[in-house]
Amino acid sequence: MEQDKNIHRSTSRVLDILELVAANPSAYTLTDICSITNSPKSSLYPILYTLTARHFLTIDSNAHYRIDYSAYQVGNAYLTQLNFLDEVEKILTNMTNICLETSHFATLVDGDVLYLKKIDSPEFIRMTSRVGNRLPAYGTSLGKALLMDYEMNDLKKLYPNGLKALTPNTITDLEILLEQIHTARIQGFTYEIEESTQYIRCYAVPIRKNGRVTAAISIAIPIFRFSEDKASLVRTLLFDAKNKIESILNNVDTDINGLL
C-alpha cells in the first residue's frame, strides 16, 4: 500500500467527498461520509462546511449532502474547453432530425464510455443515457467503437476482472468482444443489441484524430422501431457524420493535445 508522497491529504479528502456525493446524491450525512471514508467527524466537518459555503455542496432537509451549482459550473468548463463540441452538436442534431433517433458523442476514460453530447429523439421513447455518465465500454456500441484498435492484451489490461453483465445480452467473454472488434474494423462500425439497455439497439462508428481513435458517435434505435432499412440509414448517417467530425477535429488548434 505505497502512498505517493506528493499526494495532499486535504485535497484528496475534498475530492473523495465530492466524488462520493456525486455518485450518491442525497444519500449521506456528515457522519455517513466520515464512516465511509474512515475519517473523524471533526476533520471532515470544516471541509464539508467550506464546500457548502462555497456552493459546491448543499444540504437537504434530512441533512443529506448533494452537489451544488458551483461544482456544476466548474465541471462544465471541461465541455467548454472542447470548443469543437458545438460543431459536433450540429452534426448530431442533423442526424437525429433525419432518422428521428437519439444520437451520442462520447470518449473513452479508463475502460468506460464518457458521454459528452446527446441529442434526444423527438419520438416519445428514448434511451436513459445521460451526458456526463460513464458506462463500461464493452457493453455499448459506442464503447466497442472506442476499443476498435485494441487487441487482447490491451483489453485484459483494461478489464483485469473480466466483463460484468449490464443486461442479459451483455457480452461477458473477452474472446467474443475481440472477435466483434475485429469484424468492426473491416466493416467500419460497431453495433449492440440490448447489451447495455433493454429494448435498445445501437450502431456506432469511431472518430479518429491523427489515426488514433479519440471519440465515437452512435445512434440508438428502440427495437420496436427497428428495421433493416432504418439500420442502413443510420449507418449511412454515422459514416457521413464521422467524416464531418474528423475533418473538424483535424483542423482544430493543435494545442488540444490532452483533450481528446
Add this chain to the structure above:
Amino acid sequence: MEQDKNIHRSTSRVLDILELVAANPSAYTLTDICSITNSPKSSLYPILYTLTARHFLTIDSNAHYRIDYSAYQVGNAYLTQLNFLDEVEKILTNMTNICLETSHFATLVDGDVLYLKKIDSPEFIRMTSRVGNRLPAYGTSLGKALLMDYEMNDLKKLYPNGLKALTPNTITDLEILLEQIHTARIQGFTYEIEESTQYIRCYAVPIRKNGRVTAAISIAIPIFRFSEDKASLVRTLLFDAKNKIESILNNVDTDINGLL
C-alpha cells in the same frame, strides 16, 4: 475583512484553484496560480499535483492547467439530481421542433441566469449560449422572467454596483428594468431585443413552484427570421410549455427543497 473561522483553508484553496482554472482554461501555470492567489508555490504544488493525479485538472504542453473529466463527472451530478430535467428536455425539444428556434431552461443563481438545458435550433444560425454558463439576469429575457417577482429594493440588493452593458442594447437603468418587470407581470412573459447577444431577440416565461419563480424557459429568434407571427407562435409555445413544466415540478418529490 472578518473570516469565518470554520472555513478550511486547504479546501478553499482547492476550490479557488478549480474555479480559477474553470474560468480561464489553459491560461495559468502553477506559478501563475500562486501569484494570483498570493500563495507560495510549495503550498499549492501538492494541491495541484493531487488535483492532476485525480483527473480534476490536466496540464497541457505549455504547463497550463485545464479542467479534466473527473471534475466534469462530479459537476454533472448536479444535473442528474434534477430528475425532472428529462421531462423538461422533451418539452423544450417539442417547442424547438415546432418553431425551429433555440429554447432554454434556466434558473437564478445570485443575480445570474444559470443555463440548465438548451435545445438547439436545427437551423444554421444559433445562439452562442452554453449550458452551465452564467449571464447577468437583467440582460436576458430569461433573467427578467426569473426576476419577475422582484421589486426595486430586491434589485438594488442584487446589483449594488448597477447594471453593466453586455451589448449596446442592454438595459442599464434599474428603473427601466423594473418597469419592464411590472409590465411582464401583467403580460406573463418577458422579452429582450439584442440585449445579451447581437442579432438575437428572445421571449421568456417564468416557471413557478408553490407560487415562487424557480426557473424560466425561453426561445431565441435571430432578427432576420423574426416576424410578429413567429413571435406570437413562440409566446403560445412558451405559455403551453410553462404549464406542462409547472405541473411536473409540482408533482415532483417534495424533498427537492433546495434544488429549485
Add this chain to the structure above:
DNA sequence: AAAATAGGTTCGTATATACGAACTGCAGAA
C-alpha cells in the same frame, strides 16, 4: 417523561501541512 439515537459543533494538543529558500532542468536570448 426519560432515555437513547443521530446529526452536528467545539476544544486543546499532537501532528501533519505550510512556508521560504534553495535547487533542478529546460528553453530561449545573448
Add this chain to the structure above:
DNA sequence: TTCTGCAGTTCGTATATACGAACCTATTTT
C-alpha cells in the same frame, strides 16, 4: 556556449490542521 528566466521540485522547521473526546440539540424510542 553561456546566461537568463521560468516552471516545477525538494527540504527543514514554524505553524496551522487533525484528532479524540466531550458537548449541544432535535428527534425517536422506550
